[in-house]
Amino acid sequence: MSGRIIVGTRKGLFTIARRPAAGWDIAKAEFLGDNVTYALADPRDGWRYAALDHGHFGCKLHRSAGPDAA
Helix, strand or coil: CCCEEEEEECCEEEEEEEECCCEEEEEEEECCCCEEEEEEECCCCCCEEEEEECHHHCEEEEEECCCCCC
């Protein structure tokens, strides 16, 4: 079982990580203020893909490094 969950919301993409003593916590927030309609974490290389809905301009695909990247 993975200790991470990615959550796409109307407010951005959030990575939720399980902390040993504290439970679940937000590890990383990306694309703040953008509507994330779809999100995918690629287990092969750690990259995450997110479809951002830009309203009039439609959906655009974005890629970001995993939560452990700087």
